Structures are given as C-alpha cells and as structure tokens.
Amino acid sequence: xxxxPEVETIRRQLEPALTGRTITGVDVVxxxxxxxxxxxxxxxRIGGRNITALERxxxxxxxxxxxxxxxxxxxxxxxxxxHLPRGTNGPxxxxxxxxxxxxxxxxxxxxxxxxxxxxLFLNAADAGAYWERLGxxxxxxxxxxxxxxxxxxxxxxxVKSLLMDQSKVAGIGNIYxxxxxxxxxxxxxxxxxxxxxxxxxxxxxxxxxxxxxAIRKEGSSIDTYRGAYGAPGSFQDSFKVHRxxxxxxxxxxxxxxxxxxxxxxxxxxxxxxx
DNA sequence: CGTTAGCCCTGCTGGC
DNA sequence: TGCCAGCAGGGCTAAC
Numbered sequence: 001x002x003x004x005p006e007v008e009t010i011r012r013q014l015e016p017a018l019t020g021r022t023i024t025g026v027d028v029v030x031x032x033x034x035x036x037x038x039x040x041x042x043x044x045r046i047g048g049r050n051i052t053a054l055e056r057x058x059x060x061x062x063x064x065x066x067x068x069x070x071x072x073x074x075x076x077x078x079x080x081x082x083h084l085p086r087g088t089n090g091p092x093x094x095x096x097x098x099x100x101x102x103x104x105x106x107x108x109x110x111x112x113x114x115x116x117x118x119x120l121f122l123n124a125a126d127a128g129a130y131w132e133r134l135g136x137x138x139x140x141x142x143x144x145x146x147x148x149x150x151x152x153x154x155x156x157x158x159v160k161s162l163l164m165d166q167s168k169v170a171g172i173g174n175i176y177x178x179x180x181x182x183x184x185x186x187x188x189x190x191x192x193x194x195x196x197x198x199x200x201x202x203x204x205x206x207x208x209x210x211x212x213x214a215i216r217k218e219g220s221s222i223d224t225y226r227g228a229y230g231a232p233g234s235f236q237d238s239f240k241v242h243r244x245x246x247x248x249x250x251x252x253x254x255x256x257x258x259x260x261x262x263x264x265x266x267x268x269x270x271x272x273x274x
Numbered sequence: 275c276g277t278t279a280g281c282c283c284t285g286c287t288g289g290c
Numbered sequence: 291t292g293c294c295a296g297c298a299g300g301g302c303t304a305a306c
Contacts, residue, residue, distance in 0.1 A: 001298095001299070001300075003300095032282095032283095059300080059301095074300085074301085075300095076299085076300050076301075077283085077298080077299060077300065078283090078284085078285085112283095113283090113284065113285065114282090114283045114284050114285075114298095114299095115282080115283055115284080116282070116283065116284095116299085116300070116301085118301095154276095155276080155277090156276090156277090157276085157277070157278095161277095164300085166300085166301075173299090173300070174299075174300090223285095223286095223298090224285090262278085263278090263279085263299080264298090264299065264300095265297095265298075265299085
C-alpha cells in the first residue's frame with residue numbers, strides 16, 4: 001500500500017518525464033475514480049493544461065498545472081500509476097481507471113483493482129483548506145522531536161494510531177508506523193501521552209531514518225505496489241517486524257507478535273519494545 | 275472536541 | 291482439488 005516512500009518514489013520517477021508535458025486527452029475509464037458527479041468537470045479542467053511540476057503532500061501525488069491549480073492522485077490501497085511511452089500498454093486493462101494523454105504521445109495510467117484510489121482537480125482557491133487537513137511532513141527539517149512530542153502529548157490514543165492519523169503526521173501508514181516504532185523500541189499500543197520526551201526524540205529520529213531508507217530502496221512491494229515504470233521496491237527486504245509474525249526478532253531473537261490496534265494489523269517484538 | 279465504528283471495494287488466504 | 295467466507299486496510303462520514 002503506497003505510503004510516503006512509495007509516493008515519493010513515483011514522484012521522483014515521473015518528474016523528469018512529465019514536467020513540461022501538455023495534457024491533450026483525458027479518458028475517465030471508471031468514473032468512481034474521480035467522483036461520478038465531477039467527471040465532466042475533471043475532464044474539462046485538466047484538459048489542455050501544462051504540467052509545471054510534480055509535488056507530494058503526505059500520500060498525495062500532485063501534478064501542478066500552473067496558477068497553483070493541481071491534479072491530485074491518491075492511490076489508497078491498491079492504486080498504481082504508470083507512465084506509458086508512446087505505443088505501450090499498462091499492467092492490465094481490467095483494472096484500468098484513468099488515462100491521461102500527453103502531447104508527446106505518452107500517457108499516464110491509473111490502475112486500481114480495488115477501486116479505492118482517487119483523482120481530483122484541485123483549484124488553487126481550495127488548496128489551502130484541502131491541505132490544512134494534513135499534519136506536518138515528517139521529513140521536513142521543521143518536524144522536530146519537540147513537535148512530535150507536542151502532537152503525542154495531548155492524546156490518550158495508542159501512539160501507533162497517532163502516527164497513522166494523517167491530520168497529526170502526513171504520510172505514515174501501517175508499514176512505516178510498525179517499523180519506526182520497533183526501531184524506537186516503543187510498544188505501539190502505548191498511550192501517546194505516556195511517551196516520554198526522550199522516547200519522542202528517538203521516535204522522531206527513527207521515523208525520519210525509516211522513511212529515508214525506504215525512499216532509497218524505492219518503497220516496499222509487498223502487495224501490489226510498483227513504481228511508475230513497473231519496478232518493485234526493495235524495502236520489504238529490510239522489514240524488521242512488519243508482516244513477520246512468528247519469525248525471530250532481528251535484534252533479540254524472540255518471535256515477532258501480531259496484534260490489532262485501531263483495526264490495523266500490528267507487528268511488534270514485545271521484548272524489544274517497551 | 276476527541277475518538278471510534280462502519281463503509282467502500284475486490285483479490286487473496288485459509289479452512290474444510 | 292475446489293469452493294467460499296472472511297480478511298486486508300486508507301480515508302471519509304456518522305455517531306457517540
């Protein structure tokens with residue numbers, strides 16, 4: 001499932017190829033992907049526009065269209081974006097949801113088996129309110145231990161739930177929450193407000209380190225994730241606890257456990273995480 | 275306001 | 291081997 005590292009990988013892969021492209025055609029194959037009522041508006045608003053830059057906010061991929069308008073894509077669970085050079089096809093026709101054609105004959109395809117992924121046109125005037133729903137970017141320099149500690153301090157929810165709450169911190173999902181909490185030695189079910197200042201410092205450092213390494217490894221391909229040109233990521237080979245139930249903890253050897261927190265499968269080492 | 279449950283979806287897994 | 295119930299889960303909305 002695409003989280004911050006996967007979306008950032010796709011952004012970096014697409015940036016050189018799509019910057020400067022002009023949108024010459026929009027084929028909304030499955031209208032649920034753009035919200036049925038907005039399909040016609042979506043087509044007319046992005047048609048003919050020029051892509052000036054590619055950005056990312058949390059797990060959202062942004063194709064800037066000038067004047068601060070943007071085409072926004074969220075892949076949710078099983079969404080995939082592919083840049084298809086002239087005359088090539090995407091990974092499978094069956095799950096094709098959206099095709100955006102460019103003046104150079106290439107196209108951007110959105111595939112999604114589960115139909116959770118979304119695309120939308122975001123007017124510059126609405127952008128402020130739209131992004132205000134999201135918490136800070138964890139890889140920004142301004143995301144400090146003190147900032148994280150302040151976020152954790154006023155909630156009695158499990159610390160893992162806070163990390164995954166996009167209004168608190170943007171971009172962390174189930175994989176990277178599990179891995180960062182293991183690296184920081186913190187049990188995921190702990191009340192957020194009970195995490196100490198020094199633990200918050202460790203957690204802040206490990207969140208950044210985990211996300212940075214995952215970006216370097218081009219994300220995690222455990223289910224359907226692939227890059228924009230079909231290449232899998234390799235961070236799954238670096239998982240210490242996620243999806244490793246029953247396997248020995250790489251640090252102490254005790255079997256990795258699986259529990260549920262906030263309705264999400266959660267993996268941890270009960271010996272290493274306090 | 276803070277928090278949680280339910281919903282959307284469909285491929286895959288596991289049990290028989 | 292084949293079948294099928296149930297799981298998986300990001301983000302939104304409703305409800306507590």
